[in-house]
Amino acid sequence: MMKPENSRRTALKNIVVGTIALGASSALPGFAAIEVSTSAPLKGNINHAVCRWCFSSLDLDTLCKEAKNIGIKGIDLVGPKEWPTLKKYGLTSTMCNGAEINLVDGWNDTKFHETLIKNYSEMIPKVAAAGYKNLICFSGNRRGKDDETGWNNCVAGLKQIISIAEKHNVVLIMELLNSKVDHKDYQCDLTSWGVELAKRLGSENFKLLYDIYHMQIDEGNVIDTIKNNHQYIGHYHTAGVPGRNEIEDMQELYYPAIMKAIYETGFKGFVAQEFIPKKQDKIQSLKTAVKICDI
Template sequence: MLHRRKMMKQLVAGTLAAATFNSSAFASKSEALKTGNLMKNINHSVCRWTYSFLSLDELCTTVKKIGFNAIDLVGPKDWATLKKHDVYSSMCNGAEISLTEGWNDKQYHQKLIQNYTEHIDLVAKAGYKNLICFSGNRRNIDDETGMINCAEGIKQIMALAEKKGVIILMELLNSKVNHKDYMCDHTAWGVELCKRVGSENFKLLYDIYHMQIDEGNVIQTITENHNHLGHYHTGGVPGRHEIDESQELYYPAIMRAIVKTGFKGYVAQEFIPAKEDKIASLQAAIKVCDI
């Protein structure tokens, strides 16, 4: 009994020490924010929609003040605003029909091929590189048929994408919480699609928030599949809020794993700020990920 009590005391002490360490790690990141200096090992971005309470002009000014210069999920009609502020469109959108109506269903292929052909040209002419796409919902289409359909349709735009130097990225989304019935909801499925498309210009947008929900094992998955991952999104689990000590993922370790793969693309913050000072939340998130 005495031995057990001693062990319990040691366990509690160890847990408290670990909690103190983690809080200190996040606190030190917050303190470092005051310097305004970024390490430059990660190319930082933020998703437009999560800060839509700001005008695009205001968001551009905000990211420049924090110390980075890229915004995700901005379409052609707003690129002039980005260029005015010398802010990069790190993930272009606008060619998709919707998240639910995608490449896995042949009825959408004609429209998608038309849209992506037009947008690939627009992206290239604007000097950008990444263009998002989606698998679409299953709607009773089995995963193998959906993959065959995706590959068949996407292959029809890849010659142009390769010629123009544009990367088409399919986003991995969770189907447990946020996007019920979405087909590209596991990394293995997306990686197999990349192999079937067979182009270095087709990759996956690995959303860390979504994949933690549907499959977990984030660091190992990134390490083993990084050749097929062309972009990353963040978000706190659960709730998709700030990526601080209130959620279950430890982002500094994830960022170190990403850097270790040799990744040179962008990591975009896609959390929905819940705290009162939402700009401070973005600043803190950038610092957490700036390893």
């Protein structure tokens, strides 16, 4: 009689051999099929955008032209000086910036409130006047602050500008960033932390930017987290894990399933590609990423 351990090893060996026989392309049919269909029209279920900084090797006019050709509707993380270029190509500023100090000096520290309140009070009307809606903000680094102190400080500062956002129909969007790899000590590093802040503020003009790359690193369980907290999420970013590169088959997230989950929540906002392309043809990488996310 074969021992249980030997039987298990034999079964695993047979599975491996069978998988090899199928061939690598058959093992990943979803991605393989998408690779050859990048010229097909977009389905319209997802509003696509792209982050400017990831394609900084291209001038903005070139990026706008290529984005327009792909079917992308807007560019993330551009400020007022660049808005006229976007308008020239019929694109929207899907996530405005320029009011923040930086990623580490944010709303969780009262010593930055005076500057932040001034910046956001001036920027919110500009965003509205340009016809845009989303304006990014950041918690800042902990610097020894516990969760309660961070929440209290954020509420104290943001409460002073939230009425301005409500008046102008602008949504302040706080980004969730991982604190394990890229942004050590950042405080809003878990969905639960951001959701608690949103609950305390109690305004539809404050939402979270759920960065799929960052949250896969810090907490995982992406699809369930999105389903359970979608009412607090106003924007999404993508990138491959690990490495923050292309979202194709050499990374651990399966983006078609994630996009399906986002769509099923009734989300009408934007999903912006925020991967750093490694391949030589960066625009082809962008086309492929959009197709992968176009469920």
